Amino acid sequence: xxxPFLMMFLISLSGEESIFTNYKNINLSFCAYKNVFHSIPVxxxxxxxxxxxxxxTLGQVIVSALAGYGFARLEFxxxxxxxxxxxxxxxxxxxxNIVPLFYLMSKLGWINTYQALIVPGIFGGFGVFFMRQYFxxxxxxxDDASKLDGCNVFQTFFKxxxxxxxxxxxxxxxxxxxxxWNSFMWPLIVTNTxxxxxxxxxxxxxxxxxxxxxxxxxxxACSCICSIPVIAVFxxxxxxxxxxxxxxxxxx
Numbered sequence: 001x002x003x004p005f006l007m008m009f010l011i012s013l014s015g016e017e018s019i020f021t022n023y024k025n026i027n028l029s030f031c032a033y034k035n036v037f038h039s040i041p042v043x044x045x046x047x048x049x050x051x052x053x054x055x056x057t058l059g060q061v062i063v064s065a066l067a068g069y070g071f072a073r074l075e076f077x078x079x080x081x082x083x084x085x086x087x088x089x090x091x092x093x094x095x096x097n098i099v100p101l102f103y104l105m106s107k108l109g110w111i112n113t114y115q116a117l118i119v120p121g122i123f124g125g126f127g128v129f130f131m132r133q134y135f136x137x138x139x140x141x142x143d144d145a146s147k148l149d150g151c152n153v154f155q156t157f158f159k160x161x162x163x164x165x166x167x168x169x170x171x172x173x174x175x176x177x178x179x180x181w182n183s184f185m186w187p188l189i190v191t192n193t194x195x196x197x198x199x200x201x202x203x204x205x206x207x208x209x210x211x212x213x214x215x216x217x218x219x220x221a222c223s224c225i226c227s228i229p230v231i232a233v234f235x236x237x238x239x240x241x242x243x244x245x246x247x248x249x250x251x252x
Contacts, residue, residue, distance in 0.1 A: 001214045002050050002066075005227070008220050008223055008224055008227075009220075009224055010028075011216055011217060011220040012032050012033065012217060012218075012220035012223075012224050013028040013029060013030065013032070013217075014029075014032075014217055016029065031217075032215075032217035032218045032220070032221040033221045033225075035215075035217075035218050035221075036206075036218045036221045036222050038226070039206065039218065040202055040205075040206050040222075041194065041202075042202070042222065042225060044194075044195065045197055045198060045199040045202035045203075046199055046225065048117075048196060048197065048199070049181055049198040049199040049200070049229075050229070051114060051118075052114065052118055052121075052180060052182045052187075052198060053177050053180040053229075054116045054177075055114075055118045056117075056118050056121040056122060056176060056177075056180045057173050057176040057177045057180065059118065059119075059121075059122035060121065060122050060123070060124060060127050060172070060222075061127070061169055061172055061173055061176070063122055063123060063127070063128075064124070064127030064128050064130065064131045064172060065162065065165065066129050066157070067086075067128045067131070067132075067155050068127070068128050068129075068130070068131025068132040068133075068134065068135055069131065069132075069135050069161055071083050071128065071132045072131075072132045072133075072134075072135035072136045072138075073135055073138070073143060073161070074153065078155070083128075086125045086128055087125060087127070089125040089130060090125040091127055094185075095185075098185070098186070098189060101120055102189060102190065105120075105190060110190075111190060112190070112191050112192050112193055112196050113191070113196070114196075114248070116190040116191075117186075117187055117190060117191070117196075117198070120186070121176075121180055121183075121186075124176075126175075127172055127176070130168065130171075130172055131165070131168060131169075131172065134165055134168040135161060135165065138161065138164070142156075142160055143156060146159075146160055153235075163245065170237050171237070173237070174233055174234065174237045177229075178230050178233065178234070179229075179234050181199075181200070181229060181230055182200060182230070183198070183200065184200045184201060184204065186200050187200065188201050190251075199225070199226050200226065202222075203219075203222050203223065203226055205220075206219070206222055206242075207219055218239035237245075
């Protein structure tokens with residue numbers, strides 16, 4: 001699993017003339033990284049991807065936690081039917097929603113804006129289902145104890161349920177961030193200027209801009225830059241992926 005990443009990094013440090021030669025004779029340099037920043041606005045692409053991934057992750061965690069808690073701990077009319085409809089949305093291929101979603105963004109005047117890149121990703125059936133399953137493992141005594149202490153529904157959620165749900169929130173955040181950062185199809189469709197492109201779209205356009213010779217060193221350098229945040233997020237949150245996200249629900 002590590003070898004492809006090492007090869008990508010090694011190629012990015014190699015001169016174009018030595019990439020396909022014996023690796024013992026390769027002269028390592030950072031020229032490819034320098035050339036990439038001169039060829040395309042990598043910094044702008046990186047900033048766009050960071051903004052979109054962070055705000056999408058934050059929004060989805062907030063919406064999913066609130067909705068998941070409501071479906072798991074509250075009783076209201078039509079709860080089962082509404083939750084069933086949300087589950088059904090998970091069975092629809094995302095490609096099916098592209099045309100109506102693009103039409104909606106066009107009507108709202110959000111084409112080629114951060115709103116179009118962020119808002120659709122905030123709402124997802126998986127996040128609601130994931131948080132609901134987590135909150136359902138809470139003992140009913142937690143709700144009873146909070147009521148005895150005079151807490152209302154929102155106080156119980158923010159002071160008791162949310163702190164206990166830290167492992168699930170971290171896990172959902174990692175999944176959402178990685179998925180949003182690597183998203184290609186929707187950013188490609190909803191943006192039409194270089195100023196709004198994300199790093200995944202910019203990398204593909206940079207690759208397709210080659211005419212006669214493929215600049216593998218610069219292409220791998222751009223790929224390395226694109227991989228850094230995903231690897232960093234995984235290394236920071238890997239303990240939440242390895243451990244059971246249901247552990248510790250009652251420790252609060």
